[in-house]
Amino acid sequence: MTEPVLSIKDLVVEFPFRDDVFRAVNGVSFDIMPGEVVGVVGESGAGKSMTGSAVIGLIERPGHIAGGEIRLKGERIDNLPEEAKAKLRGKRIGMVFQDPLTSLNPLYTVGEQLVETIRTHLPLNEAQARQKAIDLLTEAGIPKAAERIDSYPHQFSGGMRQRVVIALAIAAEPELIIADEPTSALDVSVQAQIIKVLKKLCSSHGAAVMLITHDMGVIAQTADRMVVMHHGKVVETGTVGDIIRRPREAYTIKLIQSIPTILRQEHAATPAEAANDDGAYVQVKNLVRDFEIGKGSFTKLLPGKTEIFRAVNDVSFSISKGETFGLVGESGSGKSTCAKMIVGLLRPTSGQIIVDGHDIWAGGKGHQERRKRVQMIFQDPYASLNPRWRVADIIAEPMRTLGIARNRSEVDDRVAELLRRVRLDPSVMRKFPHEFSGGQRQRIAIARALSSQPEFIVCDEPTSALDVSVQAQVLDLMSELQSEFGLTYLLISHNLAVVRQMSNAVGVLHNGVLVEKGPTDAIFDNPQADYTRMLLDAVPDISKVA
Amino acid sequence: MTDLPHSPEQPVVAVETSRWKTFLKSDIVWSYRHSPVTIVASIVALLLILMAVFAPLLAPYNPFNPATLNLMDGFTPPNSSSFSGKYFALGTDSQGRDMLSTIMYGSRVSLFVGFMATLFAMVMGVGLGLVSGYVGGVVDAIIMRVADVQLSFPAILIALLIFGVARGIIPPNQQEGAAVWVLIVAIGLANWAQFARTVRGATMVERQKDYVSAARLLGVNPIIILLRHVLPNVLGPVLVIGTISLALAIIEEATLSYLGVGVPPTQPSLGTLIRIGQQFMFSGEWWIILFPAITLILLALSVNLLGDWLRDALNPKLR
Numbered sequence: 001m002t003e004p005v006l007s008i009k010d011l012v013v014e015f016p017f018r019d020d021v022f023r024a025v026n027g028v029s030f031d032i033m034p035g036e037v038v039g040v041v042g043e044s045g046a047g048k049s050m051t052g053s054a055v056i057g058l059i060e061r062p063g064h065i066a067g068g069e070i071r072l073k074g075e076r077i078d079n080l081p082e083e084a085k086a087k088l089r090g091k092r093i094g095m096v097f098q099d100p101l102t103s104l105n106p107l108y109t110v111g112e113q114l115v116e117t118i119r120t121h122l123p124l125n126e127a128q129a130r131q132k133a134i135d136l137l138t139e140a141g142i143p144k145a146a147e148r149i150d151s152y153p154h155q156f157s158g159g160m161r162q163r164v165v166i167a168l169a170i171a172a173e174p175e176l177i178i179a180d181e182p183t184s185a186l187d188v189s190v191q192a193q194i195i196k197v198l199k200k201l202c203s204s205h206g207a208a209v210m211l212i213t214h215d216m217g218v219i220a221q222t223a224d225r226m227v228v229m230h231h232g233k234v235v236e237t238g239t240v241g242d243i244i245r246r247p248r249e250a251y252t253i254k255l256i257q258s259i260p261t262i263l264r265q266e267h268a269a270t271p272a273e274a275a276n277d278d279g280a281y282v283q284v285k286n287l288v289r290d291f292e293i294g295k296g297s298f299t300k301l302l303p304g305k306t307e308i309f310r311a312v313n314d315v316s317f318s319i320s321k322g323e324t325f326g327l328v329g330e331s332g333s334g335k336s337t338c339a340k341m342i343v344g345l346l347r348p349t350s351g352q353i354i355v356d357g358h359d360i361w362a363g364g365k366g367h368q369e370r371r372k373r374v375q376m377i378f379q380d381p382y383a384s385l386n387p388r389w390r391v392a393d394i395i396a397e398p399m400r401t402l403g404i405a406r407n408r409s410e411v412d413d414r415v416a417e418l419l420r421r422v423r424l425d426p427s428v429m430r431k432f433p434h435e436f437s438g439g440q441r442q443r444i445a446i447a448r449a450l451s452s453q454p455e456f457i458v459c460d461e462p463t464s465a466l467d468v469s470v471q472a473q474v475l476d477l478m479s480e481l482q483s484e485f486g487l488t489y490l491l492i493s494h495n496l497a498v499v500r501q502m503s504n505a506v507g508v509l510h511n512g513v514l515v516e517k518g519p520t521d522a523i524f525d526n527p528q529a530d531y532t533r534m535l536l537d538a539v540p541d542i543s544k545v546a
Numbered sequence: 547m548t549d550l551p552h553s554p555e556q557p558v559v560a561v562e563t564s565r566w567k568t569f570l571k572s573d574i575v576w577s578y579r580h581s582p583v584t585i586v587a588s589i590v591a592l593l594l595i596l597m598a599v600f601a602p603l604l605a606p607y608n609p610f611n612p613a614t615l616n617l618m619d620g621f622t623p624p625n626s627s628s629f630s631g632k633y634f635a636l637g638t639d640s641q642g643r644d645m646l647s648t649i650m651y652g653s654r655v656s657l658f659v660g661f662m663a664t665l666f667a668m669v670m671g672v673g674l675g676l677v678s679g680y681v682g683g684v685v686d687a688i689i690m691r692v693a694d695v696q697l698s699f700p701a702i703l704i705a706l707l708i709f710g711v712a713r714g715i716i717p718p719n720q721q722e723g724a725a726v727w728v729l730i731v732a733i734g735l736a737n738w739a740q741f742a743r744t745v746r747g748a749t750m751v752e753r754q755k756d757y758v759s760a761a762r763l764l765g766v767n768p769i770i771i772l773l774r775h776v777l778p779n780v781l782g783p784v785l786v787i788g789t790i791s792l793a794l795a796i797i798e799e800a801t802l803s804y805l806g807v808g809v810p811p812t813q814p815s816l817g818t819l820i821r822i823g824q825q826f827m828f829s830g831e832w833w834i835i836l837f838p839a840i841t842l843i844l845l846a847l848s849v850n851l852l853g854d855w856l857r858d859a860l861n862p863k864l865r
Binding site for chain 1: 576755756757759760761762763764765766775778779
């Protein structure tokens, strides 16, 4: 049996607090063999990133390794002095971080950064190092690498930048690469390419990979073996196929069940009738929104041409009462701009939005009708609740504003009822938002949305800030509330699996244009537009396990 | 079985903990207890403020009652008995007024002007900052340019200017009574821009947050949004600047009074006392200037240290 590249034994990482010690990593052990890709998966706070930081010796103070050992090719590295650890980084252990924007220095060209790394670790002269840099960039899939090597990081797109970071990590021919959420900041279509590049480069250079991610889909498509972590402990270790198809531990089973897949059919409800659009509850007709760019408030007063960016371009769709329409798109596709116009936060440049027969942008009456019927659930439950307000006041605000309930006891009764509806104990109404977890906050946000007794709720990425197991609970809650109150949803998401699970009909937005719309099953099983097909192919999904 | 967090089957139960206990465990109390400088500063500031507030009860003499003054008691050195056999801990001035009592009454004027001026600057600055940050566009540009112009002049110069204008407007027979209020407005107007800038920045951040969007889409009145949603979330930095600018305002008041444009000698502040004292500095009566000056330094320094501590304690990045 060959020696493992990386061997972690009973690793403990502790953070001392004022009157307590927090164990971020609590007795973790696993090995990585040469040339192997090992995925470390877990929800937030599972200790997966902390394990990675421990290996490269970059745990932020006051955290420290309190026990166990880390061996690189049999040699103990956790107790080395700081200078020795610094020599390991880059030379023997390469790193790829989540955000390609911050892991490159914006003041140096890509070439300078690569050449510097190569020359620090390999005995090459300037010209040889430069040639190697170009080779690496070409390998990482950057077209015309010889020309682009003198560009600055901001001249590359996010995906291209992450390729540069990968080239940088592999530059010194390390034995191990630690990739911490390498694709989480990228769009789905780019994500797939980056995963391929990472895998290809590592195998051609013979580097083992420790891939840290919360996304089971990425691991399913990339890794050979996986380590499931929870609360600082390893729950289960095994080959990817085994764990995804035959998970043994209760936690893993629950985790895998809660991941929506683009293949899952069970929720696909009645396909949307090809109803005539005029009868639909919500109708969006030829919606357009332009933004002027590059002008400050003073320069605006000066004459001159303004450049116009069309964020939403002639989008039309309709939603029948009680159904869910999923709006899918990558970042910059205009989906959030659509949401803002539909809830009345942003005036459309042209086009109409009709809810229950009322044009919501037609004067004061339209606004009034909209406020009664339309509500919104936001993406980030940390920003959508006022941190200085008590839960009771947050939930009561819509009903007070709209005059649904005025006197104190009536408001309190309704708030308690709403909290019960979102499966929270009514006694929490005296608390502040910071006392809740992300999932609980999103429940509070849902309760607030329901408080004005709306018929139509726009959900802008309602679960993308949440862990998968919490996501499953919130989605279930949303479905239950939909059937309970007969709600109509517009579900905006970049997550195709979530949209498939929740929606009756789907629209695909690309650069502000609705490239395709139709019943969910038709779009997912038989996509017509090239873009939709590309998107569906690109999604990392646990059903695509290698 | 499963230990997934926040399962819906186990509703969260609110545990009622005592408000006071939570406060005692909070980070801010912890950081206070671990900063000896802050503890000393707060005790000094508290003592000086109490001394000023309760001056009429605590002061050994009433320095403004001519009936109790004896000119023969003038220039009594500290810690000695005077001509008329009275005891003066900190000595007397040229007219036989007890320095200790004068300082106590003087701190009262200084603190009153400082507090009111800071309050004035705070209300004005926070209000304009909120509007500027929330409305944006041309309104923001105008308010901020005015603040820029304001900040490019030294605060004391602006206070002098406003003071001069007020002198010209107010009829001479009312000038004595109005002096304190003119001083408050002058110092307040010189300091509002700091508040406005900070609040504007914080407001622009808060405005983007979804809780403001949630209120906007309900059609909540913008003024209500500003006061009930945004204001509570921008108060942290306001508190810090407020404390530091209280120290500044006290010094500005002293400077103006020292220059002779502040409060009149009939109701002297610490600055006025220092101005009176400097006349006797070179003739050996050092106590007349030394004790008011020390009081002013202690007051400004302790309040400033409290402000510094507050800034660090409220900023998690510096911890």
